[in-house]
Amino acid sequence: MAVVVRSSSLTAKGSCRRIMIASDQSSPPASVRGSSFWPFLTIGCVALLVVLLVALVLRYGIAIPMFDDWDLMPLLTKARQGTVRFSDLFAQQQESRTFFPKLIFILLGLGRRWDGRVGMLLSVFICCLTALGIFELLRKSVFSAMATALGFIMMALLIFSPAPYELWLLASGFSSFVPALCIVWALVALRTNLSVAIKFWVCAGLAILSSFTVANGLLAWALTFPLLFWLQPMPRWKRWLAGWLMACIVCATIYFWRFQPPSELPDFAPPQSPLVYLQYLLAFLGSGLGRSGNEHPLVVSIAAGAFLLFGYCGMLAWAIRRWRDREFWTRAFPWFSLGAYAIASGVLVALGRIEFGVPQALAPRYVAISLYLAIALIALVTILAERMPGRPNSRARLARFTAIVFLGASFVTLVILCGAGSVSIVHLRSASARLGHGALLFSQVMDTSDTLRRTNHPLPDLVRQRASALDRLQLLRPPLVRTTMISKIRHAEADKSVADGWFDSFAESAETEMASAKGWAVLADQGRSADCVLLAYEREDHEWIAFAISSSIEMRPDVAQWHHRRDWLWTGWRAVFRSDAVPKGANISAWAVDAKQAKVYRLGASVDKLNR
Secondary structure, eight states, X not given: XXXXXXXXXXXXXXXXXXXXXXXXXXXXXXXXXXXXXXXXXXXXXXXXXXXXXXXXXXXXXXXXXXXXXXXHHHHXXXXXXXXXXXXXXXXXXXXXXXXXXXXXXXXXXXXXXXXXXXXXXXXXXXXXXXXXXXXXXXXXXXXXXHHHHHXXXXXXXXXXXXXXXXXXXXXXXXXXXXXHHHHHHHHHHHTSSOOHHHHHHHHHHHHHHHHTTSGGGGGHXXXXXXXXXXXXXXXXXXXXXXXXXXXXXXXXXXXXXXXXXXXXXXXXXXXXXXXXXXXXXXXHHHHHHHSSSSSOHHHHHHHHHHHHHHHHXXXXXXXXXXXXXXXXXXHHHHHHHHHXXXXXXXXXXXXXXXXXXXXXXXXXXXXXXXHHHHHHHHHHHHHHHHHSOOOTTOHHHHHHHHHHHHHHHHXXXXXXXXXXXXXXXXXXXXXXXXXXXXXXXXXXXXXXXXXXXXXXXXXXXXHHHHHHHHHHTTOSSSOOOOOOBGGGSEEEEOOSXXXXXXXXXXXXXXXXXXXXXXXXXXXXXXXXXXXEEEEEEEOTTSOEEEEXXXXXXXXXXXXXXXXXXXXXXXXXXXXXXXXXXXXXXXXXXXXXXXXXXXXXXXXXXXXXXXXX
């Protein structure tokens, strides 16, 4: 009887086992089914952020050189003429030896024409590579798939934020993203099973690339390979340390050979109150979370920077107390290194720019560096949360979960507000840059110095000279205008489907001998404001002669509301010129300029005569 029961029991167990196997084959467990959700969520969110950033660059980026780009234009001209020398590449640019960016800049100019948007897209590509390295570090540091996905999405919100728009819309801005790329991938190499020799040469190569890109790239020598001495036992470690120090000394010697402090910049480390330096550093570190999207960006940035710095120091103190815990240090050291990169860079910037005032720390280009402190803290908090003990239903676990959710929600809110506020600034900055494009287009036949100074470069004569050299090499498209006769420029009447606008008013001052005109203009088929407006007077032979361009852009909420187009807010224009630039009693007209096609469209007018 017992045998029969045992046989039945075994049969039942076998049947249950077969049922379970069949069930597993047809429908995997919940943990297996859910394992693919987080990777898909991560890829989808990050891809969306990249697409939005690329769309922002393509919509608002300008093809012509802007600001720092002009410093590299003589190099591009020499490259076309075959006269580039090593000394040109090694030459100091402000505090930096931009050897590798100059090489890349030459490569960007090898096409039929120079288009600054290629350099802008290169910045996005570099950040994609950096994000890939950060994901690899996070994957090796955090055990939970959910924590890895959510943490990386939060990091990606920072990496691909519009906040550093000054760099996104600058062709030469890609160089500011390179040091972080080099440090991240050097840290990735340290986490691999490669030999010490390979790690040494990989880190040394990346440190050299970082050093000869921008000044703070020199930090890579301290934040990469030396960490290996702490993390793992190393045979003949004295030789490796001596080799690394020798490479660092050689690099520094070459870097500072005949180095001259830039005369146009303030003195390094001037005497200031430590509190002022601290405020600058905190504003620098928190600018990625508080520099826009609120009424008090400096106050919010200082508060955010203080929170981030305090959190980083607290995590570092907690880790030092557990310095024997090699497993924790192996997971956490890349993030301490990235946080140190942001903090040390902020200290260097404060020492070099403090005389410009604390608000200068909110310069958008610094966000590309300071954001790595927030990224480091996200990873460290995640690692710490995984290691903290607690029963599944304990109050401590619930409190920890609540705190993490609150901090995460606050972080995401600040990032989104900062990004949204930056987009509106990008719109205005793009309109200003396109005004500069129009000033550059007519710079060879008109005095557009004031507009160039405010919208393109502080030295308009330098711009005019270098633009002419590029134009002779046919690198600028469209080519610069070489005549003031409207009949010899591509022109048409504004028909509302392609271009629209109005010449609203004209005023003349007898005391200042200056006149001004204003109105609004749009390129309707392109869905944006006109790049600038050209003013022309009519000669006796009925030829229209251009004599001035608009010198500023203005808000026109009435135009945006009437046409139900929010993106037509900055469509107003104003031109200021000398009264004697126009013959007495001459008719004047306004022409909307499409600088991309070097074409002008005559606007409607409510003023036909120059009254005197």
